Amino acid sequence: MGSALVAGLLKANWCSPSDLAIVQPSSPKREALEERFPGVKVLDQVSKNDVNEQTGAVLCVKPDHAEAVARNLSSAGVGRLLSVVAGLSTQRLEATFKNSVPVIRSMPNTPVLIGEGVSAISGGEHCVAADLEWAESILGAVGTVVRVPERYQDTVGALSGAMPAYLYMVVESLIEAGVHQGLTRDLATSLVVDTFAGAGQLLKHSGESPEQLRFNVTSPGGVTAAGIRMLEQRALRAAFLEAVASAAERSRQLGR
Numbered sequence: 001m002g003s004a005l006v007a008g009l010l011k012a013n014w015c016s017p018s019d020l021a022i023v024q025p026s027s028p029k030r031e032a033l034e035e036r037f038p039g040v041k042v043l044d045q046v047s048k049n050d051v052n053e054q055t056g057a058v059l060c061v062k063p064d065h066a067e068a069v070a071r072n073l074s075s076a077g078v079g080r081l082l083s084v085v086a087g088l089s090t091q092r093l094e095a096t097f098k099n100s101v102p103v104i105r106s107m108p109n110t111p112v113l114i115g116e117g118v119s120a121i122s123g124g125e126h127c128v129a130a131d132l133e134w135a136e137s138i139l140g141a142v143g144t145v146v147r148v149p150e151r152y153q154d155t156v157g158a159l160s161g162a163m164p165a166y167l168y169m170v171v172e173s174l175i176e177a178g179v180h181q182g183l184t185r186d187l188a189t190s191l192v193v194d195t196f197a198g199a200g201q202l203l204k205h206s207g208e209s210p211e212q213l214r215f216n217v218t219s220p221g222g223v224t225a226a227g228i229r230m231l232e233q234r235a236l237r238a239a240f241l242e243a244v245a246s247a248a249e250r251s252r253q254l255g256r
């Protein structure tokens with residue numbers, strides 16, 4: 001997630017490489033980052049000499065490490081923090097700082113890797129408009145950004161955060177279904193992956209609702225209708241309702 005953001009910021013000319021620094025404790029990973037992002041400083045840890053109160057930090061570590069890393073950033077004196085950490089509230093991150101540092105919580109998703117992500121951001125207690133604009137400009141370099149009240153963040157994580165995994169599972173299942181009907185795996189993969197990408201583009205650019213697009217390919221009593229009847233019998237919609245509810249509950253648990 002962190003390197004996707006650096007790549008997006010550089011591609012968007014958000015700043016010059018020398019304005020950025022990446023903190024990465026592992027030495028082989030530091031070398032790979034230096035090679036990938038020439039001109040960007042790559043540090044093993046952050047210290048007071050590297051930052052001032054104008055410095056913004058983006059927290060992109062696993063939830064288990066997040067508060068310890070935020071405490072280091074606080075000791076070094078960073079001026080604001082954007083977190084992409086799932087489940088971790090702005091309140092808990094604010095508590096790792098000695099002073100009233102603005103904290104923005106966000107939930108991006110993996111299409112940020114190709115600049116096509118969608119991220120939701122929420123400002124903590126000390127945020128003003130300029131802090132949200134700063135966060136939006138960073139995540140906007142790798143996709144679209146929406147602002148939501150923080151109480152929605154667990155649901156956003158369970159929906160758009162996790163959704164690439166749900167959709168890949170649908171794709172895998174459909175490839176398997178093609179193979180079971182006698183197509184080669186390569187042919188089934190090509191048909192399903194290209195249809196997935198094309199259907200997504202059609203949904204995004206046609207201006208039609210998903211229901212209308214589905215109606216458009218469902219002739220009365222036809223082939224698609226027979227397939228959809230089986231999905232309804234197997235309660236596909238209920239499975240998604242329960243999947244998102246379960247993922248949101250897990251996000252709430254992680255944040256406790």
Ligand SMILES: NC(=O)c1ccc[n+]([C@@H]2O[C@H](COP(=O)([O-])OP(=O)(O)OC[C@H]3O[C@@H](n4cnc5c(N)ncnc54)[C@H](OP(=O)(O)O)[C@@H]3O)[C@@H](O)[C@H]2O)c1
Nearest residue numbers: 001002023024026060061062063065084085086108109110
């Ligand atoms: N992946 C997603 O779809 C997604 C979506 C939304 C939000 N998120 C959130 O994004 C965060 C990062 O996820 P990820 O998938 O990018 O994880 P990741 O690939 O494991 O990246 C985390 C990076 O943090 C480094 N790190 C560990 N300790 C550190 C420290 N003390 N200081 C600086 N860097 C340190 C890790 O290095 P080592 O490997 O050497 O430990 C690793 O390079 C998570 O909190 C997750 O909840 C992820």
